[in-house]
Amino acid sequence: MADVVLPAATWYEKDDLSSTDMHPFMHAFTPAIAPPWQARTDYDTFLTIADRFSELAAEHLGTRTDVLAVPLQHDTPDELAQPGGAVRDWKTGECDPVPGRTMPKLVVVERDYAAVAQKMRAIGPLLDTLGTTTKGVTVHPDREIEELRRRCGTVRDGAGAGRPALDTANDMCEAILALSGTTNGRLATEGFRELQRRTGGEGLVELASGREAERITFAGTRTQPRAVMTSYEWSGSETGGRRYSPFVINTEHKKHGNPESPRTGWTPPAAHPCTTWCAGTRWRCRSTRSTARCRWSGMCRRSPPSWTR
Structure with missing residues (x-):
């Protein structure tokens, strides 16, 4: 049970966003009445x-230095520290504790x-220098930051001075839509361009x-619902008026990276005796001794190896 219960506005009493797969x-949610x-x-x-x-923290906490244990992230080069998905435990002596390799990074x-x-009332400066990263793909929203300054205003003083303001829920909704590839075609295209460069895939930018x-802006969604865009942030496609189809980007476009984690750009060994010929079958592979669909299918172009039922 909660110690404190706060009365919250309902859907028809606030500005908010709604979407689903x-x-x-x-x-857009728009208020019909005030809360x-x-x-x-x-x-x-x-x-x-x-x-x-913040008022209490000024007296009791102030500025402090913390050491964080940052997990090795999925869909980043960090995954290469765990080949085959095997996680060795340094605490039990299986390996030496090496931050960023066999244990979380220390930051x-x-x-x-x-x-x-x-x-909280401003968009932070790290977007200018680091960009924004989703599933290992980084894009740089420099134009969007300037647009949000014009649309939402600028913080005048304090820690967020000069940054785009997030004073209201309306401002936050505009920022979310500006910084997502599903609602910003420029960022979606930039993300697919980077993904295509890293994986050697074909036809990704055209999505x-x-x-x-x-x-897509918050003001625009108030006029009518807006169809989202195909983005590097998801594996589904809406390109060409298609209804949302999950995972089709992974299966319909040639990628020369690992299909289970295509954004790492990792390529399977050339000697692996697999072929797309086996992708839809239940033949038993003599290399893997498995009747499951081969994890390399869709990439290797070698001639069919020896197979048994």
Whole structure:
């Protein structure tokens, strides 16, 4: 049971976004009435808590340095530290503890707890230098940051001075739509271009380039639901008016990387005796001794090896 229960606004009393894999549209929630009585929108509640927390933190916490254990991430080169998916346990002596290889990375972070509320109201500066990464693919939203400054305004002072403002739920919705490839054609195209470069895939850029100039905004979704775009962030495709079809990007486009994790760009050994000829069969592979679909199918172009039932 919760110690504190806060009254929250319902769907028809706040600005918010809605989408699902079950349909390819982005919907806006818009308030028909203001939240009644003491109810507040989720975003206003979070801001209020952040304000009070920061006020207390100025006296009790201040600025501190923390050491974080950052897990080795999926769909990044970190996965190469665990070949074949085998995780050796350094705590039981199976290997030496090496940060970033056999154990999580150790990262030093400075936290200004008194500035939490100020930072919550602004888009941070790391997007300018590091970009934004989803499933191991990084894109650089420099144009979008400038657009959000014009659309949402700029923070005047404090920790977020000069950054795009996130003062309202409306601002946050605009930021989410601007920074996602599913609602920003330029970022979707950039992400597929990077994915195609890394994996050697074919035809990936064309999945998004037809809508490269298109941007779905929160104001636009208030007018009518907007069809989302095919993005490197997902394995499904809506290109050409297609209804959402999961995993088809992995199966319909030639990729020369590992099909189980195509974004690593890892290529199977040339000597592996597999072929696309076996992909839809239940032949037993003499190399793997398995009747399951071969994990290399779709990449190797060698002639059919010896197979048995």
